[in-house]
Amino acid sequence: MAIAEKLTSVWSRLSFPLAFTSLVIAFVIGQIAAQPDYKALLQAQLPDSTLTLLTEAEGGQIVYRDDTADNYVIISEAEGYGGPLAIGIRASGEGEIAEILDLDNKETPSFFDKLLRKRFFQQFAGKTISDDFLLDEDIDAVSGATVSSLGFTNAVREAMHIAATAHFNLKPTWKQTEWIFGLNEIGLIGVFVLAFVVSYAKGPLARYGKFAMPVVALGVVGFYTNSSVSIGQMAGIVMGYIPGFKQHLLWWIMMAGMFGSVLVLGKNVYCGHVCPFQYVERGLNKISGVNLAVRPGMQKSARLVVGWMTWCALMLIFLSAHPTLGSYEPFAMMFSLTGAGVQWYILPLSLVGSFFVLNFWCRLFCPVGLVLNEMVRLRRSLLKRISSHSGPARKPDAATPDDKGDLWRNES
């Protein structure tokens, strides 16, 4: 008995450092392995071609000459939905595109399959080096995979326009990229404004806000923009997969709202009000009228289990350097009906669970909630330490509705 207790105590002390160290090792391995060998990737797609490296020009542009077909392959990288992507653009000596070769991408497989199914890449064939390559102008986005479409289009545009100025000495006549700021971005800002109103306002404003919040979050974050946050997106930031401000403003608004509320206000506004999946869960639970209790021991160990699931997800993501691979959450499936394999069983199970248990997924499985709530806790304990060193203890902030985001502690 004493030995078992000792082992448990040693394990509880060692488990976090071990988990953290293993994640660091996985990250390093993943980063070393992820550096793509473009020539090998190209050769795999063009087995009959003889490729000669011509230049490694500015902007990281790599150009190969295909001696067999007498044309050129320009390598280009851009930011996609899941992380950086690399393509090869096969073009003639006159700068006319023959085909686009996917060399390396970290897109969600279901989104990438959508691009292939809708023959997205075929529309680039025949375009010339000085075309605009702007989404929804001369290139059509694939509905439901807009961010992936944007990533690949950006990669082609950047490569072709660098080649146009560097190798063809052309003066830019093409349209420049513009800020992407439309209904999606305005809607998401509106969601966060409403979430802050619900958190801080009192009286009728807060009451109306609480009434509107589920509809707005479900409509905008869920179905309209499908921008629910996953563990993959969080891990992507750690790996430096940060998309450009100008073209991915939606991502920046989401991250600023989510992490800003945690870091500046010490509140998990995202889980408390913005996440649309919680409203699906609450709706189902309301419909059923059943709210089965969770065993108190299970409630406690759920945090540990989510911790281990988050570790598994992060290990997969860091080793593969592929953020979407570890995202086991059913959010994307729920709102865009795209998923792969076992993911299709997780969504119905979480919905059935929510039918019987209030916030089933949030309480027992969500890694995003775990990370955000841990950040809130860490911030609180840091502030407490600072204030205890600098003077008399400050009265803690009054509990707010946002603390309900800490579902493991408050809901039983």
Place this chain on the structure above:
Amino acid sequence: MAKRELKPWHYQVTTALAVVTLLFVIAYFVQTFRTFFLTESDPVLIAAERIKGKIEER
């Protein structure tokens, strides 16, 4: 608010639902691991080869 009546089968149902969902999440990890690491490239092997190559170069 009336106190909720707790019955043993409540716990059994919630535990069963949680365990089944957990199994499917684990199955998702296994599926991803198999498709990426076994059918594509093993990052551990690639990293080891690259590090070995760099050491040999020096």
